[in-house]
Amino acid sequence: MSVIQTAGSSRGSANLLRLVAWIREHWISVAAAVVLAWIVVVPLVYLIIFSFRSGTAAAPGDWTLQNYALVYTRSLTYEALGNTLIYTVMVATLSMVIAGALAWLVERTDMPYRGAAWVMILLPIAMPGMLSSMAWILLLAPRTGLINVALRAILAPLGYDAAVGPINIYTMEGMIFVESVRGSTTLFLMMVAGFRLMDPALEEAAATSGARTFYTLRRVALPLMLPMLLATWMYSFIGTLDDFETPLLIGLPAQVYVLPTVIYFTAYLSSSWGLASAYATIFLLIAVILVIIYHRVVLRRSEQFATVSGKAFRPRRIELGRLRWPALGVVIVYFAMAVLLPLMILILASLLPFYRVPSMEMFGQLTLANYETLFSNTRVLRSAQNSLWVSVWVATGTMTLAFVLAWVIVRLRVPGRIILDSIAFIPHAIPAVVVAVAMIMFYLSPGMRWTGLYGGLIVLSLALVTRFIAFASRTSNAAMTQIEASLEEAAYVSGARKPLVLARILFPLLLPAFVSGWIFVAAHAFRNLSVSLLMSTPQNELISVTLYDLWERQADFSMASALGVVLVVGLAVLTILARQLIARGYSGNE
Amino acid sequence: MLSIRPGQLTVRNLVKSFASSQEVVQVIKDVSFAIEPGQFFTLLGPSGCGKSTTLRCIAGLERHERGYIAVSGRVLADSETREFVPASERGFGMVFQSYAIWPHMTVFQNVAFPLHANRRNHRFSRKEIANRVEEVLNVVRLDQLGDRMATKLSGGQQQRLAVARALITRPELLLLDEPLSNLDAGLRDHMRGELRAMQLRTGVTTLYVTHDQAEAFSMSDVIAIMDSGNLVQQGAPREIYSRPSTAFVATFVGRTNLLSIVRPPAPVRAGTVSVETGIGPVLVNVDNNRQVGQGDSVVIRPEDVQISTQAPASGSGNVYPGRVSQPTFLGENVELEIEVRGEILVSRQHSRFKFAQGDEVYVELPVDRCIVVSGAAAGVGSHIRGAAAEPASPDRNAAV
Numbered sequence: 001m002s003v004i005q006t007a008g009s010s011r012g013s014a015n016l017l018r019l020v021a022w023i024r025e026h027w028i029s030v031a032a033a034v035v036l037a038w039i040v041v042v043p044l045v046y047l048i049i050f051s052f053r054s055g056t057a058a059a060p061g062d063w064t065l066q067n068y069a070l071v072y073t074r075s076l077t078y079e080a081l082g083n084t085l086i087y088t089v090m091v092a093t094l095s096m097v098i099a100g101a102l103a104w105l106v107e108r109t110d111m112p113y114r115g116a117a118w119v120m121i122l123l124p125i126a127m128p129g130m131l132s133s134m135a136w137i138l139l140l141a142p143r144t145g146l147i148n149v150a151l152r153a154i155l156a157p158l159g160y161d162a163a164v165g166p167i168n169i170y171t172m173e174g175m176i177f178v179e180s181v182r183g184s185t186t187l188f189l190m191m192v193a194g195f196r197l198m199d200p201a202l203e204e205a206a207a208t209s210g211a212r213t214f215y216t217l218r219r220v221a222l223p224l225m226l227p228m229l230l231a232t233w234m235y236s237f238i239g240t241l242d243d244f245e246t247p248l249l250i251g252l253p254a255q256v257y258v259l260p261t262v263i264y265f266t267a268y269l270s271s272s273w274g275l276a277s278a279y280a281t282i283f284l285l286i287a288v289i290l291v292i293i294y295h296r297v298v299l300r301r302s303e304q305f306a307t308v309s310g311k312a313f314r315p316r317r318i319e320l321g322r323l324r325w326p327a328l329g330v331v332i333v334y335f336a337m338a339v340l341l342p343l344m345i346l347i348l349a350s351l352l353p354f355y356r357v358p359s360m361e362m363f364g365q366l367t368l369a370n371y372e373t374l375f376s377n378t379r380v381l382r383s384a385q386n387s388l389w390v391s392v393w394v395a396t397g398t399m400t401l402a403f404v405l406a407w408v409i410v411r412l413r414v415p416g417r418i419i420l421d422s423i424a425f426i427p428h429a430i431p432a433v434v435v436a437v438a439m440i441m442f443y444l445s446p447g448m449r450w451t452g453l454y455g456g457l458i459v460l461s462l463a464l465v466t467r468f469i470a471f472a473s474r475t476s477n478a479a480m481t482q483i484e485a486s487l488e489e490a491a492y493v494s495g496a497r498k499p500l501v502l503a504r505i506l507f508p509l510l511l512p513a514f515v516s517g518w519i520f521v522a523a524h525a526f527r528n529l530s531v532s533l534l535m536s537t538p539q540n541e542l543i544s545v546t547l548y549d550l551w552e553r554q555a556d557f558s559m560a561s562a563l564g565v566v567l568v569v570g571l572a573v574l575t576i577l578a579r580q581l582i583a584r585g586y587s588g589n590e
Numbered sequence: 591m592l593s594i595r596p597g598q599l600t601v602r603n604l605v606k607s608f609a610s611s612q613e614v615v616q617v618i619k620d621v622s623f624a625i626e627p628g629q630f631f632t633l634l635g636p637s638g639c640g641k642s643t644t645l646r647c648i649a650g651l652e653r654h655e656r657g658y659i660a661v662s663g664r665v666l667a668d669s670e671t672r673e674f675v676p677a678s679e680r681g682f683g684m685v686f687q688s689y690a691i692w693p694h695m696t697v698f699q700n701v702a703f704p705l706h707a708n709r710r711n712h713r714f715s716r717k718e719i720a721n722r723v724e725e726v727l728n729v730v731r732l733d734q735l736g737d738r739m740a741t742k743l744s745g746g747q748q749q750r751l752a753v754a755r756a757l758i759t760r761p762e763l764l765l766l767d768e769p770l771s772n773l774d775a776g777l778r779d780h781m782r783g784e785l786r787a788m789q790l791r792t793g794v795t796t797l798y799v800t801h802d803q804a805e806a807f808s809m810s811d812v813i814a815i816m817d818s819g820n821l822v823q824q825g826a827p828r829e830i831y832s833r834p835s836t837a838f839v840a841t842f843v844g845r846t847n848l849l850s851i852v853r854p855p856a857p858v859r860a861g862t863v864s865v866e867t868g869i870g871p872v873l874v875n876v877d878n879n880r881q882v883g884q885g886d887s888v889v890i891r892p893e894d895v896q897i898s899t900q901a902p903a904s905g906s907g908n909v910y911p912g913r914v915s916q917p918t919f920l921g922e923n924v925e926l927e928i929e930v931r932g933e934i935l936v937s938r939q940h941s942r943f944k945f946a947q948g949d950e951v952y953v954e955l956p957v958d959r960c961i962v963v964s965g966a967a968a969g970v971g972s973h974i975r976g977a978a979a980e981p982a983s984p985d986r987n988a989a990v
């Protein structure tokens with residue numbers, strides 16, 4: 001008996017030794033996996049577990065299905081689900097129509113000033129969602145909206161004498177409108193890529209066989225593009241599902257709730273954390289299923305269909321004739337709605353001492369006082385400082401983790417790398433509010449509470465790393481595959497060990513990709529509201545939260561506008577800087 | 591001058607497989623060889639036969655599953671004892687097919703990197719590094735270019751830079767994986783000579799991998815022919831060419847007439863047998879201990895195939911009447927395809943001999959030039975083989 005036990009334990013210790021040796025050899029991979037699990041898997045698992053428990057986050061009680069029962073019986077649940085469905089379907093469809101029309105105009109027609117059109121269509125990227133919503137509220141609020149005031153003046157002679165309207169932004173239609181205009185930019189880029197991938201030979205074959213342009217479009221081009229359109233639509237659908245800012249700023253006053261705002265409401269405003277976790281878990285499930293469908297079915301099919309010819313080609317541009325200038329008009333109208341009008345009203349509002357119904361006299365009162373107040377307001381300065389700190393660390397942390405992961409996945413080929421890759425991709429499917437709720441639950445839990453991290457900038461930063469790791473990991477995987485393996489192998493043979501190879505060979509080679517990813521993450525962390533608002537405490541207030549607070553709770557529209565203008569300018573400068581850096585980085589190499 | 595203490599390499603029973611999603615493919619099947627100090631040893635074989643993989647196992651970039659690798663008595667990898675020294679600790683120099691020049695560094699930085707990387711073994715002072723780099727750049731004739739960005743070098747210069755970087759640590763063993771395959775033809779011939787001269791000057795033990803027989807013949811002390819993961823023959827270049835042991839070696843190395851033996855031999859006199867082939871009976875010399883049988887072939891090089899318009903008087907035995915079916919003028923030489931009993935024999939003659947299509951000739955195959963090898967031509971009627979059949983495409987080097 002004792003002999004067997006000794007044999008067993010010595011085999012056990014031999015296994016342990018082997019494990020230790022393995023970890024020692026693969027410590028970089030192990031460290032990356034542990035960090036990834038800590039920021040992605042652990043909080044999510046904890047969230048799901050907590051949704052089955054009673055009590056509070058700090059003191060979880062018994063196991064229960066109470067939370068789900070409550071979700072099931074609340075009529076708000078069904079209302080929110082219905083709204084979410086309408087909102088996401090409508091936004092996805094509408095923004096795809098807008099993006100498709102714009103992409104077609106610049107890629108396939110002889111519209112004039114196509115270069116300028118590109119800029120006009122891409123500029124909205126620099127506009128945070130929160131500011132779009134604020135601007136459109138200033139323009140279309142039923143009583144005070146500038147456009148409504150103007151419309152009323154025009155319609156008065158025709159007998160329109162109500163003090164409100166005629167347009168009300170605080171409706172489902174308002175939300176859909178604002179979000180569709182704003183969400184078209186990314187889709188535009190996807191559609192352009194789709195147009196370029198399509199083999200025009202097929203299209204031209206139809207054209208030369210005598211088919212008319214419209215017929216070609218309908219019978220040949222459209223069926224060819226259908227899988228690509230579906231993929232784009234679904235991408236937009238999933239993105240809109242995650243959208244928090246428009247539903248918060250416009251939906252909440254309109255009492256139009258969607259899933260993210262219901263979670264925010266339940267968690268933050270009424271502190272029902274168990275219920276919020278149940279909602280979050282359900283939301284997570286929906287999002288994960290959608291993302292799986294998107295990747296397994298839609299993307300794969302669209303790749304099959306996209307008849308990539310591989311050779312560069314000059315597509316035949318359709319001659320618009322007399323419609324050339326009206327076509328440019330369409331782009332200009334889009335630009336006005338996406339950037340020009342919102343920015344103008346924000347600037348106007350920021351120059352007013354206090355915001356009120358627009359009139360002619362107010363032009364005499366324009367002042368820079370708001371900006372002066374802004375730059376001397378300690379709260380604003382403190383949250384700006386917080387935001388800077390958070391963006392720098394989140395961008396650095398996310399990109400570093402992503403690059404080490406890419407190295408482990410693409411190059412080291414350790415066993416289990418597929419799992420790592422998948423885990424790094426999960427956050428792509430996690431709605432921002434779910435990340436926030438999970439992080440809060442986890443760091444408030446008895447197991448983590450003692451660390452005192454909850455409520456501070458560190459946990460908030462971790463949540464944002466989780467939020468952006470999927471994007472960062474995809475970018476860095478792509479960059480890593482571009483680097484020939486022999487460049488690293490030459491370093492190993494030269495006597496360099498892994499850390500030196502990372503630092504001296506890989507890092508410098510990947511720097512352009514690292515920098516562009518860094519700037520993207522920094523800019524998005526800086527403007528993020530969904531995670532930072534849910535997780536905000538007086539200690540960790542970010543500038544986006546301050547902006548929301550100025551707008552919503554203090555109703556200081558002028559101050560909020562001034563801060564918004566500063567933010568837009570800052571982000572635009574950062575984006576331009578990024579583009580230049582990237583351009584320089586790529587031309588400097590090879 | 592670079593003072594290198596050349597090492598001795600032993601590889602025994604090397605086995606390596608790659609697992610793809612469906613199957614496990616054995617890429618190296620029991621390869622053994624040894625390289626003596628200072629030798630220039632070449633692994634020659636067609637693309638995909640496992641040369642690079644062998645080299646990478648020796649460098650420590652791949653982990654083999656069975657076998658033993660040692661340098662000058664130092665065990666680097668042994669599947670019995672599960673010993674494995676990682677690439678960074680082996681201390682070899684290696685030149686990659688793509689050169690793997692680091693594009694973000696200058697020439698100097700590229701060459702100096704291995705000295706930095708080996709700091710844990712020996713800390714070089716700034717001056718030492720500068721001296722060493724200068725010395726090795728002199729060896730490859732890149733002095734004066736130290737400050738240039740590595741990417742601003744021409745193809746040939748990049749190749750020399752890669753060699754310099756491999757030599758900077760004065761390695762016991764230099765590994766080269768098709769270093770010339772990315773160069774233009776003219777430059778390739780030139781660099782061939784330079785590489786060999788450099789190797790002779792430094793005396794470094796060199797393992798060279800190529801699919802180009804001209805490179806192998808002109809540079810090597812010893813050539814090992816590789817085929818589908820096996821070493822099939824090893825020897826001095828001349829021996830490989832004139833005494834191939836298999837049909838594969840004979841056809842892979844140079845152009846060759848390959849005559850399949852269709853009937854077991856009949857002894858003629860001591861050391862000579864007559865074998866039946868497609869063109870009739872052929873007398874060949876054989877070792878006493880060599881069994882000749884069906885499935886073997888007779889090999890004779892085109893330059894050994896004699897041609898005359900009258901029947902040779904000597905009557906050595908192997909004389910066959912035939913007809914010139916295709917003369918090809920190659921400048922210095924003419925290459926004649928001669929039809930003998932429906933088979934084609936290739937003969938190479940000095941171009942002062944003039945033959946026209948349809949000329950009736952006598953073909954003589956000198957007995958001492960007819961070699962019996964094991965194995966037969968791969969396909970019916972395609973018995974003329976040689977370098978021309980080897981695709982000139984650069985070796986597909988699987989990226990890992």
Ligand SMILES: Nc1ncnc2c1ncn2[C@@H]1O[C@H](COP(=O)(O)OP(=O)(O)O)[C@@H](O)[C@H]1O
Binds near residue numbers: 610644
């Ligand atoms: N990392 C790898 N994974 C799978 N197969 C590989 C890998 N590396 C090489 N191979 C395969 O092994 C065989 C030998 O490759 P290689 O050693 O590069 O040949 P050579 O250098 O002689 O052309 C080839 O069939 C190649 O496809």
Ligand SMILES: [Mg+2]
Binds near residue numbers: 641987
């Ligand atoms: Mg190779």
